[in-house]
Amino acid sequence: MVKIKKNIAVSDTGFLFNPMTGDSFSVNPIGQEIIRAFQEEKGEEEILEEILEAYRVDRSTAEKDLLDFKKMLAHYKLID
Amino acid sequence: MKEKEMEKKSYERPVIKPLNSGLMNKFGTRTEYTPVTHIDGVSVKSLIEEYGSPLFVFSERKIRENIRDAKRIFETRYPKVQFAWSYKTNYLNAICRTFHQEGSWAEVVSIFEYHKAVSNGVPPEKILFNGPDKTDEDLRISVKNDSLIHIDHLDELYRLIEIAGEMHKKPRVAIRVNMDTGVYPIWDRFGFNYENGQAWDAINKIMAGDKLNLIGLHCHIGTYMLTPSAYGIAASKMADLALGIKRRYKKNISYIDIGGGFASKNTLKGSYQLGTDAVPDISEYAEQIAGSLLNAGFDTDELPYLYLETGRALIDDAGFLLGTVISNKRLSDGRRSTIMDFGVNILFTAFWYDHKVSPAQEFSRFTEDTVLYGPLCMNIDVIRENVTLPPLNAGDHVVVHFVGAYNITQSMQFIALRPNVVMIDLKGESHIIRKAETMDDVERNERIPAHLENFKL
Ligand SMILES: Cc1ncc(COP(=O)(O)O)c(C=O)c1O
Numbered sequence: 123m124v125k126i127k128k129n130i131a132v133s134d135t136g137f138l139f140n141p142m143t144g145d146s147f148s149v150n151p152i153g154q155e156i157i158r159a160f161q162e163e164k165g166e167e168e169i170l171e172e173i174l175e176a177y178r179v180d181r182s183t184a185e186k187d188l189l190d191f192k193k194m195l196a197h198y199k200l201i202d
Numbered sequence: 203m204k205e206k207e208m209e210k211k212s213y214e215r216p217v218i219k220p221l222n223s224g225l226m227n228k229f230g231t232r233t234e235y236t237p238v239t240h241i242d243g244v245s246v247k248s249l250i251e252e253y254g255s256p257l258f259v260f261s262e263r264k265i266r267e268n269i270r271d272a273k274r275i276f277e278t279r280y281p282k283v284q285f286a287w288s289y290k291t292n293y294l295n296a297i298c299r300t301f302h303q304e305g306s307w308a309e310v311v312s313i314f315e316y317h318k319a320v321s322n323g324v325p326p327e328k329i330l331f332n333g334p335d336k337t338d339e340d341l342r343i344s345v346k347n348d349s350l351i352h353i354d355h356l357d358e359l360y361r362l363i364e365i366a367g368e369m370h371k372k373p374r375v376a377i378r379v380n381m382d383t384g385v386y387p388i389w390d391r392f393g394f395n396y397e398n399g400q401a402w403d404a405i406n407k408i409m410a411g412d413k414l415n416l417i418g419l420h421c422h423i424g425t426y427m428l429t430p431s432a433y434g435i436a437a438s439k440m441a442d443l444a445l446g447i448k449r450r451y452k453k454n455i456s457y458i459d460i461g462g463g464f465a466s467k468n469t470l471k472g473s474y475q476l477g478t479d480a481v482p483d484i485s486e487y488a489e490q491i492a493g494s495l496l497n498a499g500f501d502t503d504e505l506p507y508l509y510l511e512t513g514r515a516l517i518d519d520a521g522f523l524l525g526t527v528i529s530n531k532r533l534s535d536g537r538r539s540t541i542m543d544f545g546v547n548i549l550f551t552a553f554w555y556d557h558k559v560s561p562a563q564e565f566s567r568f569t570e571d572t573v574l575y576g577p578l579c580m581n582i583d584v585i586r587e588n589v590t591l592p593p594l595n596a597g598d599h600v601v602v603h604f605v606g607a608y609n610i611t612q613s614m615q616f617i618a619l620r621p622n623v624v625m626i627d628l629k630g631e632s633h634i635i636r637k638a639e640t641m642d643d644v645e646r647n648e649r650i651p652a653h654l655e656n657f658k659l
Contacts, residue, residue, distance in 0.1 A: 137221075138218070146220070148219050148568065149216075149219075150214060150568035151566070152215070153218050175210075177210050177212070178213055183213075187216055187595075190532060191216040194218050200218075
């Protein structure tokens with residue numbers, strides 16, 4: 123289960139701030155949805171289904187991208 | 203099902219990007235990732251569907267616009283102007299013929315290019331033959347055809363004098379001159395030097411022998427020259443030689459050929475300004491050249507013709523390379539890299555330019571810094587070390603800009619076959635101007651010794 127660090131907030135405009143480090147980021151709308159879903163403690167499979175339901179995209183593309191996004195969240199030290 | 207698909211939102215990969223102001227895109231502009239969905243009204247998607255990816259696309263409209271603009275700019279500043287299309291820049295016949303239809307002669311640097319010009323229908327007396335490597339046979343052909351021979355070095359000069367004698371014909375010649383124009387390094391490996399007197403040695407040799415008809419002076423001071431004043435200096439020095447010849451030998455030089463070298467709108471690697479902002483307008487070069495020639499002291503009725511061999515500045519922005527994303531990869535340092543279906547094999551100029559790359563479909567405003575790689579399995583195969591692009595998915599298309607000069611002529615058949623080249627005409631119709639290579643094209647000239655024909659594995 124991916125856990126987004128505490129205190130991290132994403133604004134509706136896609137501005138993400140990490141108060142622990144002072145780093146800020148911009149996140150595109152689908153990225154925001156994914157972060158929120160992680161915050162709601164949804165599992166990856168569930169998030170993937172939601173993406174497939176909402177967007178015109180095939181499963182393998184969405185899965186690859188989700189995996190990559192998760193790596194980037196880890197790279198920027200935004201998950202525990 | 204179909205309807206349900208339509209109700210869904212269009213997809214974009216999730217992206218997160220650090221916002222550190224210190225690392226902002228150094229250009230501070232967004233022009234790079236404004237999508238380019240059409241070229242001359244034809245959609246990129248339909249072009250790729252019809253002709254495959256990657257694909258070179260040339261705009262006939264843009265070529266004609268460029269040469270007409272350049273002619274107007276020079277002709278409004280100087281009364282006698284003649285352009286000659288520099289074949290090496292792009293010698294696809296359809297491209298050359300577009301320039302010839304616009305009145306350009308041909309400038310060639312090898313007998314291969316010479317024959318191409320002849321078979322395109324250029325009258326041989328309107329071919330300027332440059333270059334250091336003309337064989338005796340090449341010289342005989344050009345003498346017989348009365349082409350304009352631009353002599354590059356003393357060995358060529360002596361051989362040509364001999365050949366002219368044998369053929370009982372007086373060839374029309376120019377000498378190539380190199381000089382200090384304040385831009386370094388000086389291109390002094392071609393032609394005769396102005397400052398150290400070599401140019402005069404060559405002129406005196408020609409005039410003393412009476413075997414050659416010296417009617418022109420040629421120079422080509424460099425390529426992608428960002429300093430218009432260098433052309434003012436070059437034109438002055440050429441005029442000085444022409445007037446000196448008039449004084450010493452009572453002979454009028456009928457043309458001064460200033461060569462090529464005007465910068466195109468590309469961005470040189472390492473430059474902190476985008477090419478479109480940093481590069482002088484053709485009018486700035488024209489101002490310098492015309493100014494020097496008009497003020498040099500020629501009698502009005504003896505003004506020499508100005509010949510121009512402009513290459514890249516007339517064709518770069520008329521050429522586009524369309525390509526497709528193969529895959530995205532995360533590098534070990536977290537940077538995104540994108541692998542394209544074209545590499546430096548067909549985009550040779552990626553070695554010296556930061557080519558502008560646009561996505562060919564609409565995106566949101568989110569962007570990511572990306573390394574763009576070609577598909578060649580070689581470390582050198584880098585299209586852009588760092589480019590800001592919206593998130594591209596496998597299968598998405600991009601448009602690479604300003605690729606019209608030197609890529610077609612310098613492309614390599616390496617690892618993959620070379621793709622189709624099409625031209626969009628003035629009515630928006632596309633035509634193949636060079637078909638994609640086939641296995642047969644590549645292997646036609648190979649031979650297999652009998653003992654290597656068979657093997658068992
Ligand atoms: C003799 C000569 N003329 C013209 C050109 C065309 O130069 P450019 O494409 O820089 O205008 C070249 C290119 O190197 C050249 O060598």
